[in-house]
Amino acid sequence: GAVVSQHPSWVICKSGTSVKIECRSLDFQATTMFWYRQFPKQSLMLMATSNEGSKATYEQGVEKDKFLINHASLTLSTLTVTSAHPEDSSFYICSASETSGLEPFFGPGTRLTVL
Amino acid sequence: RKEVEQDPGPFNVPEGATVAFNCTYSNSASQSFFWYRQDCRKEPKLLMSVYSSGNEDGRFTAQLNRASQYISLLIRDSKLSDSATYLCVVTANSGNTPLVFGKGTRLSVIA
Numbered sequence: 001g002a003v004v005s006q007h008p009s010w011v012i013c014k015s016g017t018s019v020k021i022e023c024r025s026l027d028f029q030a031t032t033m034f035w036y037r038q039f040p041k042q043s044l045m046l047m048a049t050s051n052e053g054s055k056a057t058y059e060q061g062v063e064k065d066k067f068l069i070n071h072a073s074l075t076l077s078t079l080t081v082t083s084a085h086p087e088d089s090s091f092y093i094c095s096a097s098e099t100s101g102l103e104p105f106f107g108p109g110t111r112l113t114v115l
Numbered sequence: 116r117k118e119v120e121q122d123p124g125p126f127n128v129p130e131g132a133t134v135a136f137n138c139t140y141s142n143s144a145s146q147s148f149f150w151y152r153q154d155c156r157k158e159p160k161l162l163m164s165v166y167s168s169g170n171e172d173g174r175f176t177a178q179l180n181r182a183s184q185y186i187s188l189l190i191r192d193s194k195l196s197d198s199a200t201y202l203c204v205v206t207a208n209s210g211n212t213p214l215v216f217g218k219g220t221r222l223s224v225i226a
Contacts, residue, residue: 034213034214036216042218043202043216043217043218043219044159044202044214044216045216046213046214046215049213091156093158093159095214103147103149103161103164104214105161106158106159106160107158108157108158109157109158111156
């Protein structure tokens, strides 16, 4: 099946630093990727829809200036958490679909811990 | 009303038991339905898609009732390895539309 990778798998950083997370579709092209966030014992919540070659669409309550998304190619979307704070500590997961009509595949997730 | 609702559990069952999970969704325009499995600290993995006619994959049976906006998952002959959180997932269309997740139902299969 299709494979989606994420990098890094985990990161620990100091408050105030920025962290970039990469999401790659390894053997297919994805014009759209999705970024989710999951806090402990909570469900995955959609943060934004990443569109190749255009601006991302953010969900209500997600600050676009804090969570910068760049989808520069058909196989790569990046999420940058700018000036991270402890409340941004979470599990960030991306997903992508091979073609319309097929279920999406998830990256392995990135666990962010902000001290 | 939440978009996708599930009983959070936990369901603690002995090996070999049959267990059923239910899920309701609020968006009547939903077109695609899935059950995902999520292990602790891991990404969700697709367990099975849910079709209107119902479908079975080994010990797992999924059913959809569009009129009641209700989805179910039945696990027969539970194994220890079935212990995980099961996520009910719906989307208005598959492919390039985002998924809406339930909070998940936690299952623990006990020896």
